[in-house]
Amino acid sequence: MVQKENDKDVQQLPVLTSEEYALVVKTIDSVFEADFDKALPLVEHLINTLNPQTTGTAFKTLQSVLKTIWNYFKAINLVRTEGNFIEAYNLFHSSAEGFNVFGFKEFRDLSIGMMTYASAVIELRKSNIGQALEYLTNVKKYLKSEGKYSNKYNFFIDHIEPEMLFVSGIKALNDLDYATAKTLIDRASQVAEQVAHNYYQEGKPMYYTFKGYSLLYKAIYTFCRAENEFNQFEYDKLAARQDLANEAIQAKELLDKGDIENVMVKNSIHIANAIANLLQVIGELSSIMQRVFRSTFKPDIPAIARLKQKIDIAENSFSKAGYELVPLIRHCGQLYSQVNNLQWLAKPNKKDFGALSGLVSCSLFLPLFLVVTWANSTFGIKLKGSTIIEACISMALIGGFGFGALKFKSLFFSSRNKKS
Numbered sequence: 001m002v003q004k005e006n007d008k009d010v011q012q013l014p015v016l017t018s019e020e021y022a023l024v025v026k027t028i029d030s031v032f033e034a035d036f037d038k039a040l041p042l043v044e045h046l047i048n049t050l051n052p053q054t055t056g057t058a059f060k061t062l063q064s065v066l067k068t069i070w071n072y073f074k075a076i077n078l079v080r081t082e083g084n085f086i087e088a089y090n091l092f093h094s095s096a097e098g099f100n101v102f103g104f105k106e107f108r109d110l111s112i113g114m115m116t117y118a119s120a121v122i123e124l125r126k127s128n129i130g131q132a133l134e135y136l137t138n139v140k141k142y143l144k145s146e147g148k149y150s151n152k153y154n155f156f157i158d159h160i161e162p163e164m165l166f167v168s169g170i171k172a173l174n175d176l177d178y179a180t181a182k183t184l185i186d187r188a189s190q191v192a193e194q195v196a197h198n199y200y201q202e203g204k205p206m207y208y209t210f211k212g213y214s215l216l217y218k219a220i221y222t223f224c225r226a227e228n229e230f231n232q233f234e235y236d237k238l239a240a241r242q243d244l245a246n247e248a249i250q251a252k253e254l255l256d257k258g259d260i261e262n263v264m265v266k267n268s269i270h271i272a273n274a275i276a277n278l279l280q281v282i283g284e285l286s287s288i289m290q291r292v293f294r295s296t297f298k299p300d301i302p303a304i305a306r307l308k309q310k311i312d313i314a315e316n317s318f319s320k321a322g323y324e325l326v327p328l329i330r331h332c333g334q335l336y337s338q339v340n341n342l343q344w345l346a347k348p349n350k351k352d353f354g355a356l357s358g359l360v361s362c363s364l365f366l367p368l369f370l371v372v373t374w375a376n377s378t379f380g381i382k383l384k385g386s387t388i389i390e391a392c393i394s395m396a397l398i399g400g401f402g403f404g405a406l407k408f409k410s411l412f413f414s415s416r417n418k419k420s
Contacts, residue, residue, distance in 0.1 A: 017057075020057060023055065028065065030046075039073045043066055043070045064098065071092070071094045071095040072095035081262065082263055083264055086122060088118045089115055092114045095107075096111035096112045110156075116135050117135070120136045120167075123135060139157075155199070158195055158199070162189075162195065165187050169181045169217070172184060173224050182221060185218065185221045189214045189218050190214075193210065196210035208254045209259045211254045212252075212265075212272070215247045215254065216251040216268055220275065222247060223248070226279060226282050230282050234286075239283065239290055242283075244280070244283045245275075245280045245283070249276045271325070277311070281307050281314070304339065311339070
């Protein structure tokens with residue numbers, strides 16, 4: 001999807017006087033030196049106020065150059081506010097061609113770099129992680145510069161670095177290489193935190209955005225690892241972790257204070273919320289599974305309702321974050337079914353309960369009868385045989401049925417009434 005750099009000689013600017021050429025360069029500099037949120041309005045203002053009488057023969061060149069710059073900053077705006085990387089890709093491609101025509105190699109490479117970044121995100125949304133990682137690696141190639149805008153290029157490279165490391169970590173997770181994934185995602189988290197401290201002041205939205213990303217990366221790793229451990233029945237390990245959802249909860253709190261006009265940040269908030277709820281479900285469900293295996297589970301406890309509610313919240317949050325998260329929405333549905341099945345399977349059957357209680361009572365009768373008979377003979381208690389049998393049957397029924405043994409009381413009362 002990424003266009004190759006044209007190795008042919010580029011078409012140079014139309015013949016301009018040195019003063020006119022200086023005017024073109026000054027115009028470009030004024031826009032690229034502006035803050036990102038001010039650049040697009042500035043370009044539009046320059047286009048609307050461009051005067052052929054004052055610019056002379058440079059008018060058409062300036063008009064075309066400003067249109068090329070507009071394409072570039074409009075693409076950035078689409079990425080930031082709408083997450084529309086397909087349209088942004090087309091605009092970055094147009095700006096790359098425009099800068100190439102006018103001979104501005106530095107800005108051409110910048111446009112190709114951003115176009116490559118858009119391609120990486122598009123492939124990532126298609127779950128083509130290997131291709132996305134290759135594109136992200138190529139971004140650096142186009143953004144490296146020794147020119148006067150090298151600081152701007154370094155800015156882009158530093159901001160893309162955490163995402164590159166994170167995507168590499170996701171690829172390792174897909175390969176079930178958890179050791180490599182943890183190393184890469186921990187590094188992505190560290191670099192995101194460095195971006196927050198190196199480029200933004202505490203209290204600014206972008207500071208909280210990258211601090212939030214730093215924790216979100218870790219939360220996603222925790223979620224993937226917890227899912228794997230849950231499927232391997234490591235319930236003791238998961239139930240013991242009281243902090244399982246902490247990173248996701250903290251990530252959401254930070255992202256809520258971040259650049260919420262950015263659609264990618266909005267989606268990240270939904271993802272953090274979903275993961276926080278699912279991690280809580282995994283932790284509580286692991287605790288319940290412990291009790292199931294230890295035969296202490298009561299299926300009517302309120303925890304089941306809480307789990308279902310958290311799964312609903314997670315599913316709703318994923319649905320708000322975009323169509324590419326449909327697999328995770330389906331995963332929530334499967335988890336909901338799993339909880340329902342657990343509740344159904346753990347509920348004791350009345351017939352089974354009666355059969356098991358009867359077996360326990362029968363098993364208890366003989367040892368009780370032997371012990372009571374031995375005690376009666378050894379200690380000279382002199383109980384009648386019928387009394388010994390009734391006592392042993394009563395204790396065996398209580399041992400098997402508990403309070404349910406009261407339903408057999410009529411047997412004993414009726415036999416006594418006949419005797420009297």
